[in-house]
Amino acid sequence: MGWRLMRWALLLLFAVFFVVPLYAMLDFSTRQAGGGRTGEAWAALVQDPQLSSAIITSLLLAALTVLGMLLLLLPTMIWVRLRVPKATRFVEFLCLLPLAIPALVIVVGMRNVYTWVNYLISDSALTLTFVYIVLVLPYAYRAIDSALSGLDVKTLSEAARSLGAGWPTVIARIVVPNIWSGVLSAAFISVALVLGEFTIASLTNYENLQVVINLLGKSAARVSVAASLASLIFATVLLMALSYVGRGRRAQEGSLL
Amino acid sequence: MSTHRTGADSTGVEVVLDGLTRRFGDVVALDRFDLTIAPGEMVALLGPSGCGKTTALRILAGLDRADSGHVRVGGRDLTEVPANKRDMGMVFQAYSLFPHMTVADNVAFGLRMRGVGQKQRQARAAEMLDLVGLQTQGGRYAHQLSGGQQQRVALARALAIEPSVLLLDEPLSALDAKVRTQLREEIRRVQVEVGTTTVFVTHDQEEALAIADRVGVMSEGQLEQIAPPEELYTRPRTRFVAEFVGLTNRLPATPDGAAAEILGSQVPLLAGSATAGAGIALVRPESLSVAPSGDGNATVVTRSFLGSLCRVVCELDGGPEVVAQALIEEATDLHPGVRVRVTVSRSPVLVVAGD
Numbered sequence: 001m002g003w004r005l006m007r008w009a010l011l012l013l014f015a016v017f018f019v020v021p022l023y024a025m026l027d028f029s030t031r032q033a034g035g036g037r038t039g040e041a042w043a044a045l046v047q048d049p050q051l052s053s054a055i056i057t058s059l060l061l062a063a064l065t066v067l068g069m070l071l072l073l074l075p076t077m078i079w080v081r082l083r084v085p086k087a088t089r090f091v092e093f094l095c096l097l098p099l100a101i102p103a104l105v106i107v108v109g110m111r112n113v114y115t116w117v118n119y120l121i122s123d124s125a126l127t128l129t130f131v132y133i134v135l136v137l138p139y140a141y142r143a144i145d146s147a148l149s150g151l152d153v154k155t156l157s158e159a160a161r162s163l164g165a166g167w168p169t170v171i172a173r174i175v176v177p178n179i180w181s182g183v184l185s186a187a188f189i190s191v192a193l194v195l196g197e198f199t200i201a202s203l204t205n206y207e208n209l210q211v212v213i214n215l216l217g218k219s220a221a222r223v224s225v226a227a228s229l230a231s232l233i234f235a236t237v238l239l240m241a242l243s244y245v246g247r248g249r250r251a252q253e254g255s256l257l
Numbered sequence: 258m259s260t261h262r263t264g265a266d267s268t269g270v271e272v273v274l275d276g277l278t279r280r281f282g283d284v285v286a287l288d289r290f291d292l293t294i295a296p297g298e299m300v301a302l303l304g305p306s307g308c309g310k311t312t313a314l315r316i317l318a319g320l321d322r323a324d325s326g327h328v329r330v331g332g333r334d335l336t337e338v339p340a341n342k343r344d345m346g347m348v349f350q351a352y353s354l355f356p357h358m359t360v361a362d363n364v365a366f367g368l369r370m371r372g373v374g375q376k377q378r379q380a381r382a383a384e385m386l387d388l389v390g391l392q393t394q395g396g397r398y399a400h401q402l403s404g405g406q407q408q409r410v411a412l413a414r415a416l417a418i419e420p421s422v423l424l425l426d427e428p429l430s431a432l433d434a435k436v437r438t439q440l441r442e443e444i445r446r447v448q449v450e451v452g453t454t455t456v457f458v459t460h461d462q463e464e465a466l467a468i469a470d471r472v473g474v475m476s477e478g479q480l481e482q483i484a485p486p487e488e489l490y491t492r493p494r495t496r497f498v499a500e501f502v503g504l505t506n507r508l509p510a511t512p513d514g515a516a517a518e519i520l521g522s523q524v525p526l527l528a529g530s531a532t533a534g535a536g537i538a539l540v541r542p543e544s545l546s547v548a549p550s551g552d553g554n555a556t557v558v559t560r561s562f563l564g565s566l567c568r569v570v571c572e573l574d575g576g577p578e579v580v581a582q583a584l585i586e587e588a589t590d591l592h593p594g595v596r597v598r599v600t601v602s603r604s605p606v607l608v609v610a611g612d
């Protein structure tokens with residue numbers, strides 16, 4: 001009885017800890033100056049051109065980061081596993097390195113590179129994709145690595161090769177479908193990270209969602225809180241989807257025949 | 258047990274491995290390895306781990322590259338051809354079915370890679386599953402099958418593409434004893450039926466001797482001897498082969514020309530034997546006879562029952578322990594401690610120079 005009570009008390013405590021700030025955000029963002037409720041701040045999420053453009057930028061950044069990360073990481077990790085297993089530790093070290101380097105140091109280091117990126121490619125905020133790919137590497141690496149560990153990649157790819165499959169087919173048709181949960185986890189966690197990224201964008205003077213939320217916080221506090229809450233909810237939904245996927249998808253039911 | 262015949266009406270091709278050398282750092286896995294396999298023949302490569310048999314198979318499959326030497330199949334040099342263009346079916350030691358595909362999709366995968374239409378793929382997959390006795394399992398996934406069934410599907414998948422060569426890399430070693438015996442017979446039946454030239458790598462001599470047309474015994478990257486199973490067993494050409502294949506007793510011998518004196522009997526020598534000096538005869542247990550005798554030359558140490566046969570271990574007077582094989586009815590009096598006379602039959606033996 002005592003334990004049960006304790007459990008409920010703890011649950012309540014945590015619920016209060018998490019829910020109260022969220023409720024406070026919702027309450028604040030829907031409050032009208034003279035009293036009563038209004039959805040103006042939420043409507044501004046799509047109506048405010050600066051904010052909606054920042055939302056689009058952040059969503060595009062998230063999509064491009066996921067794409068770039070998968071294109072870079074998947075073939076590399078599969079190749080290392082198959083052909084140069086000795087390099088596994090080195091690749092892991094490289095991928096985990098961004099965790100150990102503070103964002104400020106990354107920005108200072110990237111400044112010279114970005115001068116060239118801006119000069120040669122574009123000065124669009126979307127060029128942040130490059131640095132975001134580096135930023136998400138540690139998390140994406142872990143997710144894909146654990147999925148790959150559960151698979152005999154060597155034997156499966158050799159079997160596919162002996163049956164006539166080229167390397168792109170081996171990766172797309174044999175390896176990826178079997179590590180799909182890892183790939184999705186890597187993608188979701190990257191999206192969540194990019195949508196919440198503030199430091200680098202702010203220090204490099206680009207306007208992504210978090211930077212604009214911060215700016216709005218100074219002029220239109222309610223809109224800024226609505227945007228924060230919206231991005232929080234979006235990230236939570238993503239992470240819940242991740243845990244659902246991570247629970248282990250059994251073999252896909254899709255048929256090749 | 259096995260039919261030991263090469264598919265006469267075979268569709269197989271000749272396989273030639275010519276002077277293959279492969280080093281891994283300082284270790285020489287293959288050392289100028291030569292092997293020619295006749296069309297439709299099944300050759301087993303047998304040897305202890307690290308002898309290079311799997312390396313040879315992987316080079317033939319295109320999954321590994323030789324430092325030097327050539328691979329020719331059907332007269333065509335495939336040395337530089339990648340694995341996916343070699344047209345070889347392979348069954349691996351580890352379970353290798355694609356987990357996200359049904360059994361039928363697995364079997365049809367190679368055909369899909371060759372651009373075969375859906376209907377033909379389905380028909381061929383069904384035909385292949387029928388061949389390995391799994392016609393009702395097409396809709397299942399690998400994790401729903403037993404180990405033996407998975408290897409059967411892998412065999413069907415390898416054969417579905419009508420490969421020029423079938424490669425079997427210890428396909429039975431992950432299975433339990435009973436399934437192994439069943440499946441090896443089945444592999445042989447299917448191989449004879451389709452007539453594909455086949456290379457079977459194993460470290461299990463019983464398996465190799467039971468199903469192959471010829472068995473190649475490998476040691477330290479080289480082929481020690483390649484011969485039909487009976488010849489390999491009865492006429493080993495080297496000490497390694499004699500000792501690796503089957504049980505062997507080491508008895509003191511005095512070779513003199515074409516025969517040697519072993520335990521008081523004159524026994525003809527096999528080719529490759531030492532012809533003079535003190536030697537050691539490598540004698541099979543079934544070539545030794547044991548009979549109770551008060552003035553014998555040995556004492557029975559143990560006797561073990563093997564079904565229709567008995568294995569009797571005797572200690573020779575002032576000499577080593579030997580293992581003999583006798584029929585049950587001949588061994589009734591051979592209890593531990595009984596004095597016996599051990600003699601050698603007249604079948605030719607290999608005598609090597611003494612240690």
